[in-house]
Amino acid sequence: MDLQPVIAPPGFRTGGDTSTSTEEYFLNMGPQHPSTHGVLRLVLKLDGESIIEVVPHLGYIHRGLEKVAENQTYVQNIHLSDRVDYLSSHIYNMAYCLTVENALGIGVPERAEYIRVIVCELQRIQSHLLWWGVMGMDLGAITCFLYGFKEREIITDIFEELCGARLTMNYFRPGGSFADVPDSFIPQVKSLIEKMKVALDEYNTLLTGNIIFQKRTKGVGVLTAEDAIQYGCSGPVLRGSGVSYDVRKDDTYSIYDQFDFDVPLGTKGDCFDRYVIRMEEMAQSLKILEQAVAKFPTGPYRSKTSASIKLQPGTYYSQVETGRGLLGIYIVSKGGTKPYRIKYRSPSMSNLHALNHMAQGHKIADLIPIVATMDIVIPDIDR
Amino acid sequence: MQNNIDSSLYPTTNGVGDFVRSMLSAQSAELVNNVLAIIAILMVVALSPVVLIWLERKVAAHFQARLGPMRVGWHGMLQPMADGIKLIFKEVLKPEGADSFIFFLAPILPATASFLVLTVIPFDHHLQVTDLPAGVLYVIAVSGLGVMGVLLAGWSSNNKYSLLGAMRSGAQMISYEISLAFLMLLIVLLSGTASLREIVFSQQGTVMDWWIFKFPVFGFIAFVLFLISSTAELNRGPFDIAEAESELTGGFSTEYSGISFAMFFLAEFVNMFVAAALTTTFFLGGFLSPQFGIAPLDQVLNMVPGFIWFFLKSYVVIFIFMWFRWTFPRPRVDQLMDLEWKILLPLNLLIMITGGIFVGMGWV
Numbered sequence: 001m002d003l004q005p006v007i008a009p010p011g012f013r014t015g016g017d018t019s020t021s022t023e024e025y026f027l028n029m030g031p032q033h034p035s036t037h038g039v040l041r042l043v044l045k046l047d048g049e050s051i052i053e054v055v056p057h058l059g060y061i062h063r064g065l066e067k068v069a070e071n072q073t074y075v076q077n078i079h080l081s082d083r084v085d086y087l088s089s090h091i092y093n094m095a096y097c098l099t100v101e102n103a104l105g106i107g108v109p110e111r112a113e114y115i116r117v118i119v120c121e122l123q124r125i126q127s128h129l130l131w132w133g134v135m136g137m138d139l140g141a142i143t144c145f146l147y148g149f150k151e152r153e154i155i156t157d158i159f160e161e162l163c164g165a166r167l168t169m170n171y172f173r174p175g176g177s178f179a180d181v182p183d184s185f186i187p188q189v190k191s192l193i194e195k196m197k198v199a200l201d202e203y204n205t206l207l208t209g210n211i212i213f214q215k216r217t218k219g220v221g222v223l224t225a226e227d228a229i230q231y232g233c234s235g236p237v238l239r240g241s242g243v244s245y246d247v248r249k250d251d252t253y254s255i256y257d258q259f260d261f262d263v264p265l266g267t268k269g270d271c272f273d274r275y276v277i278r279m280e281e282m283a284q285s286l287k288i289l290e291q292a293v294a295k296f297p298t299g300p301y302r303s304k305t306s307a308s309i310k311l312q313p314g315t316y317y318s319q320v321e322t323g324r325g326l327l328g329i330y331i332v333s334k335g336g337t338k339p340y341r342i343k344y345r346s347p348s349m350s351n352l353h354a355l356n357h358m359a360q361g362h363k364i365a366d367l368i369p370i371v372a373t374m375d376i377v378i379p380d381i382d383r
Numbered sequence: 384m385q386n387n388i389d390s391s392l393y394p395t396t397n398g399v400g401d402f403v404r405s406m407l408s409a410q411s412a413e414l415v416n417n418v419l420a421i422i423a424i425l426m427v428v429a430l431s432p433v434v435l436i437w438l439e440r441k442v443a444a445h446f447q448a449r450l451g452p453m454r455v456g457w458h459g460m461l462q463p464m465a466d467g468i469k470l471i472f473k474e475v476l477k478p479e480g481a482d483s484f485i486f487f488l489a490p491i492l493p494a495t496a497s498f499l500v501l502t503v504i505p506f507d508h509h510l511q512v513t514d515l516p517a518g519v520l521y522v523i524a525v526s527g528l529g530v531m532g533v534l535l536a537g538w539s540s541n542n543k544y545s546l547l548g549a550m551r552s553g554a555q556m557i558s559y560e561i562s563l564a565f566l567m568l569l570i571v572l573l574s575g576t577a578s579l580r581e582i583v584f585s586q587q588g589t590v591m592d593w594w595i596f597k598f599p600v601f602g603f604i605a606f607v608l609f610l611i612s613s614t615a616e617l618n619r620g621p622f623d624i625a626e627a628e629s630e631l632t633g634g635f636s637t638e639y640s641g642i643s644f645a646m647f648f649l650a651e652f653v654n655m656f657v658a659a660a661l662t663t664t665f666f667l668g669g670f671l672s673p674q675f676g677i678a679p680l681d682q683v684l685n686m687v688p689g690f691i692w693f694f695l696k697s698y699v700v701i702f703i704f705m706w707f708r709w710t711f712p713r714p715r716v717d718q719l720m721d722l723e724w725k726i727l728l729p730l731n732l733l734i735m736i737t738g739g740i741f742v743g744m745g746w747v
Binding site: 139210 | 446447448449544621623624628713715716717718
């Protein structure tokens, strides 16, 4: 069998092989791979099982959502925003609606604000539950996957009753939401809070305390606070490195300033810290939900807006905290019913930049918890 | 140490063999009996995966709060058949640049290894193909063949994932074989014999005379070590780093399809049964019925044939293997090596020394 000459794929910054005892080789991980969760393609430069460099190749699910948005009206664009990060669709809808409301200068009734906070926190828990299950599965504990989905299903059912959709919601509108919550909504959320508290203990017993799991994640993929800021990370990846920045606290929007909740912080910035932070975030979201459900007011669910939304020429920006980090939506308007340009500052894209830095020098097997704790959603990267 | 085996209570011949001997001349009877024995072992090799695949799917499902296969037959009993038929009728693909001879030879080796080990396992006092005086050595030697299949498969596939998986499993299985061999030798040391049949008879008496309890505390530690090493040797979760589907897609079997893949799959399950059978033989009294020192109860338990006890004990061990797999995450490859060389092996040596002292002092 003839040996083929090794042709280095593009994108690598490290130089050629200098040692004589080993031979570097390239491994293509993805776009079809069980643990890249979607069509992320990572090209690895390896020395045996050790990673020398990781180069992510993007664009396999690029749909041109930002370009499509230029040809749709402001209301039509809501349903495009939830297709960017399908696990945070309510939060994306909310970010988009916040930007438009900001531009129109309209407010939102109190009940609508409560609906938004409850729904967004449910969405955050739902997103973290999926991440938890998938992270367990990536590390070989397949049972976690089904346990995570068990509680996630309850939340999905609540959403289905709320707006008819289970994944791409399209529920919020500028000024509120398109419909009031059903009568069963608050009792369902209450029963979910009780179930989730039991379930979180169960999850910690099953995975967090496991010695193999801790060995796999502690000290792996360390990201220092300075590096995290320089790479533009946000969300649990940033907070895992010990930087306290949560948009809900530090640049508060909606009515998050009325709730009492903590921002969990890590110390070492390794995979285990990021894992613990997400687990703790679920508990904190439950805390917000409890307060919101107790104070849930009556009243209108949507303020009056004109049937056709037209923005004054100018640029508008608002940012929210999704399950993955800071999401900014930037709209450029030149007047009229359609935006001139929309830009999503998506958290997964920014977090992915730190991948090579975190993975260098580790084993292939370590790449799995590193990718898993970044919790990337591929359409959120490619858009 | 000599064991007084009552040959009237535990005859070495069985009804079928006696019938053949009564019908034919001595030479041809031996030939016919050997052929029958091989057919019987083949049946075990062919049928135990069918039971085990169903069991694995059901156990996994119930651990994961779901039902598992329910449609094909009663509670999905025929699901393994459906899986098997699907695999047989799938196209067998060979990747470009693969070494044909080795590529198709590799899947046969693991199944062969487990088949060969089964020949010395005493399923009952009269159900054993052959009782070698050095049966334990034979088991250690033959079970090494399984590694060859995995290594060759990974090497001949011409795929980097397969190669990584094969190298991992080579390192893993060779390391854990050392532990496994030491634990087998411990039992040889304690029972004073290397024949599997006599190892079983060395555990006669009550439940407390099984090696798991008879060698106080250390016996139980040895049992746990044997389970851990067997799981690693089997390449099963949580030690399935050779397959590690979330890292290496399919590990050594990435490029295999159809019946070649089915052979690996089959070998994995037969190997699991073999490992459980060896655990039963070495630690859980093999085919002996559990005795509790209560005369009426013991008599009832004695009425159940030995092979039923053997399979019952083996399946309890298999359940433990499955319990491992569906609970724990997978360690990293270097952590797995650390576990063997830094923890299990020193511990094994310690137990061996203790065992030597116990035997020397006549305490067991």
